[in-house]
Amino acid sequence: MSSDTTNDSLFARGQAVIPGGVNSPVRAFRNVGGTPYFVARGEGAYVWDVEGRRFIDYVQSYGASILGHAHPRVVEAIHHAAHLGTTFGAPTEGEVVLAELIVERIPGLEQVRLVSSGTEATMSAIRLARGATGRSKLVKFDGNYHGHSDALLAAGGSGLAEAGLAASSGVTAGAVADTVVAPYNVVPNLADDVAVVIVEPVAANTGLIAPAAGFLEGLRAECDRVGALLLFDEVITGFRIDLGGATAWSDVRPDMWCFGKVIGGGLPVGAFGASREIMSHLAPLGSVYQAGTLSGNPLATAAGRAVLAELDIDAYEELTAIATTLAGGLRAAFDDAGISVQVPQVGPLVGLFFGDHLPVDHAEAQASVALGGYPGFFHGMLERGIALAPGAYEVMFPSLAHGKDDLRRTIEAAAEVAAAMAPTS
Numbered sequence: 001m002s003s004d005t006t007n008d009s010l011f012a013r014g015q016a017v018i019p020g021g022v023n024s025p026v027r028a029f030r031n032v033g034g035t036p037y038f039v040a041r042g043e044g045a046y047v048w049d050v051e052g053r054r055f056i057d058y059v060q061s062y063g064a065s066i067l068g069h070a071h072p073r074v075v076e077a078i079h080h081a082a083h084l085g086t087t088f089g090a091p092t093e094g095e096v097v098l099a100e101l102i103v104e105r106i107p108g109l110e111q112v113r114l115v116s117s118g119t120e121a122t123m124s125a126i127r128l129a130r131g132a133t134g135r136s137k138l139v140k141f142d143g144n145y146h147g148h149s150d151a152l153l154a155a156g157g158s159g160l161a162e163a164g165l166a167a168s169s170g171v172t173a174g175a176v177a178d179t180v181v182a183p184y185n186v187v188p189n190l191a192d193d194v195a196v197v198i199v200e201p202v203a204a205n206t207g208l209i210a211p212a213a214g215f216l217e218g219l220r221a222e223c224d225r226v227g228a229l230l231l232f233d234e235v236i237t238g239f240r241i242d243l244g245g246a247t248a249w250s251d252v253r254p255d256m257w258c259f260g261k262v263i264g265g266g267l268p269v270g271a272f273g274a275s276r277e278i279m280s281h282l283a284p285l286g287s288v289y290q291a292g293t294l295s296g297n298p299l300a301t302a303a304g305r306a307v308l309a310e311l312d313i314d315a316y317e318e319l320t321a322i323a324t325t326l327a328g329g330l331r332a333a334f335d336d337a338g339i340s341v342q343v344p345q346v347g348p349l350v351g352l353f354f355g356d357h358l359p360v361d362h363a364e365a366q367a368s369v370a371l372g373g374y375p376g377f378f379h380g381m382l383e384r385g386i387a388l389a390p391g392a393y394e395v396m397f398p399s400l401a402h403g404k405d406d407l408r409r410t411i412e413a414a415a416e417v418a419a420a421m422a423p424t425s
């Protein structure tokens with residue numbers, strides 16, 4: 001790379017050959033304005049951009065890097081695996097071990113199939129649920145994100161939408177005709193043609209919204225009443241909010257699960273799973289087809305195993321303590337400036353909503369975002385060396401690498417930015 005490489009020059013070059021200059025839309029900074037920083041490298045809590053600026057990073061690949069960037073044990077595991085060959089198209093011991101590690105931590109989970117992304121996991125799990133039940137309808141919740149497969153890119157209004165509206169051009173009305181969209185945190189009345197209810201057990205793609213008391217239990221009971229399967233999309237919460245993910249945290253047992261992010265240690269991985277009985281419908285045992293050239297990839301499974309080896313009960317306590325310090329500091333910073341915000345925290349996850357009301361669903365989150373506070377806060381933090389996600393609907397992902405100094409500097413920066421944002425009387 002030449003020494004005159006800048007974020008602006010790379011963004012211009014990128015836009016010539018990649019739509020919007022990015023390979024995933026939120027990275028383009030459209031929601032906050034400005035030019036994205038191009039990362040040159042990351043280590044622990046930090047990323048450095050191509051201009052040599054260092055940021056304390058709360059994006060952490062949207063939750064994929066729970067140990068921080070380039071953790072030595074993860075790097076070593078990937079090196080070691082790469083020397084042995086990167087992909088074979090035949091099974092390896094490493095994928096069996098990763099599947100064992102996943103299954104033993106999640107209460108009720110018996111089998112998983114490994115795939116290469118969260119999107120692939122949810123898409124395949126929905127097909128499996130339909131194949132296993134012989135039913136077609138799928139229920140999702142407004143504002144929950146489950147990747148970008150057609151059936152899950154359905155939008156809802158403020159109430160229960162019997163047939164989802166396509167949430168993207170290119171998604172046909174037919175693709176979402178069997179998708180019912182319901183408001184989060186209200187148990188819907190299910191019809192008896194529902195195959196599966198997919199839910200983020202803690203919503204983390206519409207800001208951070210915890211499940212209301214009784215919501216997950218209510219879903220469990222309603223699914224049981226009509227014989228539908230309950231699917232927890234734990235792509236964010238899995239192996240992050242607790243040793244046993246949201247399943248252990250909530251003590252509600254779904255029938256199916258999806259995972260991603262943490263279990264790939266920063267490499268492309270996803271997984272979906274269920275009981276042996278449900279999973280027996282999958283090819284080669286059953287008639288639901290699903291496959292993948294790179295599924296169970298040796299590098300990705302090596303990275304995942306190395307990460308899970310670091311994540312014991314103490315690690316989750318530490319991570320939650322880090323998040324508690326961050327959330328408390330942010331609250332105090334805005335309080336001192338006289339600005340109303342809500343800083344929800346669920347274990348190691350931290351959210352930020354402007355306004356004096358804590359949103360409980362997507363419509364309320366949208367109302368908070370419409371207040372317009374986030375872009376100014378984001379840029380103020382970025383100027384002070386703190387990288388938050390460039391979108392108000394994302395959450396913060398403190399990692400185990402975020403030390404006391406990093407947290408102190410983050411909170412000091414937040415206090416300065418909040419003071420600058422405060423209305424002058």
Ligand SMILES: Cc1ncc(COP(=O)(O)O)c(C=O)c1O
Pocket residue numbers: 062117118119120122145146147148200205233234235236260261270
């Ligand atoms: C809850 C949830 N499910 C599924 C996905 C899709 O995962 P991926 O981006 O790996 O396809 C995401 C991505 O952020 C997610 O947050």
